[in-house]
Amino acid sequence: MTSGMVAPDTYAWRSLQASLAARGERRLVLLEGARDLSMQWLQALTPSLELEGGLWVGVASDALDGRLTSIEPAKARQWLGRETSLLVWDGWRGNPPDALAALTGTLKAGGLLFWLMPPLKEWGHFADPDYARTGLDHGQAHPFAERMAGILAADPSVIRVRPDLPCTLPELSAPHCEFTVATTPDQQGLIQKLVAFGLGRRRRPLVVTADRGRGKSAALGMAAAQLLLQGRRQVLVTAPSRDNVDALFEHARGSLGAEVLEANHDRIETVSGAQLRFLPIRDLLREKPEAEVVMVDEAAAIPVFLLKLVLLGWPRVAFASTVHGYEGAGRGFAIRFRQILDQATPQWQSQTLSQPVRWVKxxxxELLISGLFLLGAEHNPGDLPEAEVGEVVIEPWQPAQASEAKLADAFGLLVDAHYRTTPADLRQWMDEPAARSWRAHINGKTVGVLWGAVEGGLSKELAAQVASGKRRVRGNLLPQSLASHSGFPEAASQRGLRIIRIAVTAQARRVGIGRGLVAAAAAGAEQEGLDFTGTSFGGSSDLYDFWASCGLEFVRIGLRQEATSGEYPVQMAYAGSAEGMSLVQQVRARLARHWLVLVPLNWKDLEPGLLAEMTAGLPSECWPDAADIRDLQNFGGGHRGFRLMVPVLRDLSLGFGVMSWLRGHEEANLWCRAVLQGWSWPELQREGLCSGQRDGEDRLRTVVLELLQNGPEL
Structure with a gap:
């Protein structure tokens, strides 16, 4: 036995596993103390434990049992939908909250999570190696970790082990009825609903939502089998990765039984020739194979713009997603995707699962992890009176100093409002010294939250390297973007407040609370001596309108679509100092000079309404001269061809007030696509904007004539 270590009672631990399995429960085992002693203690214990599907999360070479699969926290997403019996998490090597929350969802009944960490009293000042990845290695206190330590210390279900002290395990009573994994009434109802949907009418998509561990993947698999047995020839499945659908395929195979002719990793074929196939999401969209039914599992982890393409590409599509989970995407997915469903397929259906399958209710x-990471945080403003601006109080707020109830309420509001708000965001919000937050409340009830961060302030030398593309500095998203892409090093030297998240409760919207929060943040930034207030968001017309109404001006749009939303990142800013004003003016003037060349090269697929708004918001750089006016008159009269007119029409788009006038015209989309984005006539025809070249040119001629007669003075 190693000096200082008290050997674990292996019989007691095996008995604990058996008791937990019988009760349908799982437990966290917190191994507190020196890492080397904890490793030795575990090495003495693990040979006697049930390890089927066990994971070691940490450095692979440190794994203490050959039966444990070693993974890095960054690979946690690949384990969605899979099962484990034991997790050993080496917290001394880092604790990314998203991965930790995700992997606990894979533990089945009887499972143990061993978490190697320093003593709880040291957590607030523990230099977690994961902090460096997100800029939290600042050496100050970490309220997020302190909060977790407090929750763990107060939870009687946590088994706390000191390797140098004897350990007493909880005595668990035998259940009245031993827990077994079986199909729940919830699942049976879902299977029936899925089969009816799969055999039913077209364009009635089904959205399935559930907390993790509710057996939605199994239900999808059993329903897929039923559909194949009842006459469907092709059922396709997609997910973020093939590993996500292990349970789906396993249950489909089991349900088909002797009807399986052939089965491999990606395909099951029945004796009648019907097939269940897996395709990665992008392969599915590229190949577009025929299928009566498509099932999308773990849909919240797939960008919404891809989900929309699947929705529109097949007659019957089912989407399954977690609503509370480490992805932070579940409820945001439900809210955001609901808008698309309402517009494209208003007769869509929904089904939820609430009863756990892999563990007991x-x-x-599950309760512990949900509390640690606020996975189930709900915003509940209660019964608010008709909100009036005078009743709303907006003030600076520190989430790290808030009560647990107020923190959960505010975080729940952010989760509801944003596509992807994760446990890692909660840590960043609480621990980042550069964070600045404001809270709006009515009679003490939270109705709005704004979270921002101070960025920039780089030295002139470093700012010049950033602007030239030679360096990237972690964080500082907005200053670095403006410096490197707009070409102004001073953007990285100046200091600004970037608004990261803003949310207003549904019951109190449209009375100016959001604008009030932005105004409070901008005023706070000026008081702090910052040069600008800005934001970066996935570009859409409604969000652009909001930020413009707050006084922010368009300064940049990214060249690549965001992986999560499929939208181009748009950046807007409001100057708070003379230096900031000079910078914003220079950036916008340069963007306007380059705009007409950049648009057709980079943003041909940008939504035309948003393009029109951004173009209208740029400084007027182009003024038609006498020759241009003459060409416009000739074009309007049908005496000059469109191809020769493109330069003039593009320049005209940046004339003072022209695009603001065009935005209200019924042919605004045609103008943006044909003139600014350079679409071909066949492309325009496929979009339904014209019936061909002659029709398209005639429509544009009419616009030009109306503009010359009734538009702004040129």
């Missing part, structure tokens, strides 16, 4: 580990 009220499982201590």
């Amino acid at each position: 009220g499982d201590p580990l």
Whole structure:
């Protein structure tokens, strides 16, 4: 035995696993103390434990049992939809919250999560190696970790082990009925609904939502089997990765039984020739194979713009997603995707699962993880009176100093409002010294939250390297973007407040609370001596309108679509100092000079309404001269061809007030696509903007005539 270590009672631990399995429960085992002693203690214990599907999360060479699969926290997403019996998490090597929350969802009944960490009293000042990745290695206190330590210390279900002290395990009573994994009434109802949907009418998509561990993947697999047995020839499945659908394929195979002719990793074929196939999402969209039914599992982890393409590409599509999970995407997915469903397929259906399958309802580990990471945080403003601006109080707020109830309420509001708000965001919000937050409340009830961060302030030398593309500095998203892409090093030297998240409760919208929060943040930034207030967001017309209404001006749009939303990142800013004003003016003037060349090269697929708004918001750089006016008159009269007119029409788009006038015209989309984005006539025809070249040119001629007669003075 190693000096200083008390050997674990292997019989007691095996008995604990068996008792937990019988009760349908799981537990966290917190191994506190020196890492080397904890490793030795575990090495003495693991040979006697049930390890089927066990994971070691940490450095692979440190794994203490050959039966454990070693993974890095960054690979946690690949384990969605899979099962494990034991997790050993080496917290001394880093604790990314998203990955930790995700992997606990894979533990089945009887499972143990061993978490190697320093003593709880040291957590607030523990230099977690994961902090460096997100800029939290600042050496100050970490309220997020302190909060977790407090929750763990107060939870009687947590088994706390000191390797140098004897350990007493909890005595668990035998259940009245031993837990077994079986199809729940919830699942049966979902299977019936899925089969009816798969055999039913077209364009009635089904959205399935559930917390993790509710057996939605299994239900999808059993329903897929039923559909194949009842006459469907092709059922396609997609997900973020093939590993996500292991349970789906396993249950489909089991349900088909002797009807399976052939089965491999990606395909099951029945004796009648019907097939269940897996295709990665992008392969599915590229190949577009025929299928009566498409099932999308783990849909919240797939960008919404890809989900929309699947929705529109096949007659019957089912989407399954978690609503509370480490992805932080579940409820944001439900809210955001609901808008698309309402517009494209208003007769869509929904189904939820609430009863756990892999563990018992009220499982201590599920409740603990949910509390640690606020996975189930709900915003509940209660019964608000008709909100009036005078009743709303907006003030600076520190989430790290808030009560647990107020923190959960505010975080729940952010989760509801944003596509992807994760446990890692909660840590960043609480621990980042550069964070600045404001809260709006009515009679003490939170109705709005704004979270920002101070960025920039780089030295002139470093700012010049950033602007030239030679260096990237972690964080500082907005200053670095403006410096490197707009070409102004001073953007990285100046200091600004970037608004990261803003949310207003649904019951209190459209009375100016959002604008009030932005105004409070901008005023706070000026008081702090910052040069600008800005934001970066996935570009859409409604968001652009909001930020413009707050006084922010368009300064940049990214060249690549965001992986999560499929939208181009748009950046807007409001100057708070003389230096900031000079910078914003220079950036906008340069963007306007380059705009007409950049648009057709980079943003041909940008939504035309947003393009029109951004173009209208740029400084007027082009003024038609006498020759241009004459060409416009000739074009309007049908005496000059469109191809010769493109330069003039593009320049005209940046004339003072022209695009603001064009935005209200019924042919605004045609103008943006044909003139600014350079679409071909066949492309325009496929979009339904014209019936061909002659029709398209005639429509544009009419616009030009109306502009000359009724538009702004040229």
